[in-house]
Amino acid sequence: MNKTRKSLDDLKIINFYVGYVIMGTASLMLIPMVTSLIFKEWSVLLDFTISINMAFSLGIFLMLTGKNKVDKVKVQWKHGLIIASSSWLILTFLCAVPYELSGKTASFLDACFDVMSGFTTTGLVLTQDLDHISLGLNMWRHIITFVGGQGMVVLALSFMVKHTLGAYKMYVGEGKDVGLVPNVKNTARLIWKISIVYLIIGTVSLWINGMFIGLQPVSAFFHGLFIFMSAWSTGGFAPMSQNILYYHSLSYELLTMIFFVIGSLNFALHYAVWQGNKKEVFKNIETQSFFITALIISFFTALKLTNSGVYSNGISVFRKGIYNVLSAHTTTGFGNLYARQFATEWGDFPVVMLIIAMLIGGSACSTAGGFKGLRLGVVFKSIIAEVNKLLNSDRKIKVFKIHHIKEIVLEDGLVKSAYLIITCYIILFFIGTALGTYYGYPVLSSAFEAASVTGNVGLSIGVTTPTMPNVMKIYYIIAMYLGRLEFISVFALIGVSFGGIKKLWLKLLKQ
C-alpha cells in the first residue's frame, strides 16, 4: 500500500513540474500570435490560438494533479531526469500542432519530426513549401530552435519563483551539468541573459547586413532575427528553402559563421570571458580540442576539394568547403550548397571528413550537439596518461589534469563517463547507418545522414525528405532526442515506463 502511494506521489511531483515546463514553453506561442496579428495572418492566428489552448489546458491539468505534493515530496534524481525527458516528448507533440494545422506538412509525424529537429537544434526539415509559409509559423520554427538550444527546462527554471528544491536535478536531466553560479535558478537566468545579449547584437548586425545585400528593411529584420536564433542555437533552420544559399552573400555567411562558432562554445566559457577571464578561451580543453579538430578537418577537406577540381579558387573553397565543415563541426547545419551536391560533386573523402566533424560536435553545456570536444579531450588525455603509466615505473605516480574553467584531475569516473557517452553515440550512429542501407540508400549517404541526426547537426545529403520511409523518420526522431539529452534521462524514462508496465502486468496476472 505504501509502495503504491509512493509511486503515486512520484507521478504527482513529475506531473507538476512537467506541467510547469509545458506552460513556460507554450507561453512562447504568444510571440508568433502577435506576429500573425501584426501581419494580418488570420488563419495562422487561429492555428496558434488552438495550439496554445491545448498546451495550456494540459499544462494546468498536470500542475493541478501534483499541486498538493509539491514541496512535500523531495525531488530525486529519477524525478529530475524523467521530468526533463518527458517534458521534451510531450512538448514535441504540442508544439507540432501549429505545423499540422498550417497544412504544410505531409503528416503529423512530419510535423513532430520538424519540432524535434528544432528542439534538439538539429535543423533537418520535412515542412514543405518553406518559401510560402507564414511569418507566424516561421517565427515559431525559429523560437523552437532558439529555446531548444538553451533548453525548455532552463527556460522554466528561469521564471520559477517557488518550488525550486529539485531544480538542479531537472537541469542536469536536460543534458547540462555546468553550474555558472552556485544557484541553479540563477545559472538558468544567466544562460538566458547571455543568449539575449547576443540575440540583440546578432540580430542588429544581420539586419544591417541584410539591407546592404538588398533585402527590404522589414524583411531584413526578420531574416536577421531568424538566422541569428538559428546560428546561436547551432540549429540550422532558415526562413527560405535554400537555407544560407538564398542570400548569395559572403558577408552574410561570415556573420553566421562567427555566431555559430560562438554559439557552440560552453556557457561557462562565455561567463568566464564576461567576468574578464579572457585567457580561459586559450587554456580551455574544449576550445583547444575544437581548434585542433576543426583545423585538421578543414585542411584536409580544402586540400581534397582543391586537388579534385571541385572548386577552382580559394574563395570558393572557403565559402563552400570551410563554411560547411565549420557548420558541421559546430553542429549547426547551415548549408550554402544543395544537399545532393555533397554526393554528386564532393566525393567520398570530404563527406567522410564531414561525418567525423558532425560526430565530434561542439562544446558540452552549449547549444551544440555531438559527443563534444570536452569528452574527446578527456579521452585523448586518458590515452596519454595510460601510455605514460606504461612507460614509467610503478613507483612514479603522475597526476594528469585537464583545464576546463578550473583544473580538473583526470579521474577514472570522468574518463569512464566520457567513454560511455561516446560509445552510446557511436552505437546510435551505426544503427542509423544500417537502417539507411536497409532501405536502399548508399552506405555513405546513410552514414552522413545518421551522423547528422546523431550529432544534432542538420546537414543533409538528400536522404531526409517527406517521402523517406516512416520507420526512418521515427528512428531519426529518437536519435535526435537521445543525442540532445545525452541518453541518461531518456534511459531513465524508458526504465521507469517499462518498470511501470511490468508492475501493471504482474498485478493483472495476480488478479
Add this chain to the structure above:
Amino acid sequence: MVKTFKTVILVFIIVFSFYVTCMAKDYSNFNGLIESSKKIDNNKITLKGEAIGECMNRGEYSWVNISDGSTAMGIWIKSDQAQSIKNFGKYGYKGDIVKISGTFNRACTQHGGDMDIHAISVEIIDAGGNVKIPISSSKKVIAIILTIITLIFTFIYIRFTKGTSK
C-alpha cells in the same frame, strides 16, 4: 525540279537540326539540374519557375531566386531586367512564373562557388499576385471551445491554490 526539291529538303534538314542543337535545354525540375550539374556546367539552359522571396539589388546586377515548387535556384540578372518581375512568392502571394535563359554554373567562380544561372533573357509567362487564404469556420469553433476549457482550468487552479495556501 527534282534537284531543287532535294536542295530545299536538305537545307530544311540542316537548318532544323542546327536549331535543335543550338536550342538551350529546357528545365522545369531543378533537381535534374543539380544531379547533372557536371554535364551541363557552363552550358546555355532555359528554366521556368516562380520568383520567390524578393529581388536583392547588388548595383548593376541583382539576385532573384526562382523555385520549381520544391527546389530554388539563384539567378544573377541585370537589375533593369529584374524590374520586369513584379510579384515574388511568399505567404499569401504567388510569384510571377518566369522563363529564364542563361548560362548555368555548377560552381560559379564569380560568386564564391554558388550554383547559379547568369541570365541573358527573362520572360514573364504567368503573372502572380495575391492569394486569398480561407479561414476555416471549424477552426474558429474549436479555438473558442478550447479557450473556454483553458479558462475553466485556470479558474479551478487558482481556487485550488488559494484553498491549499489557507
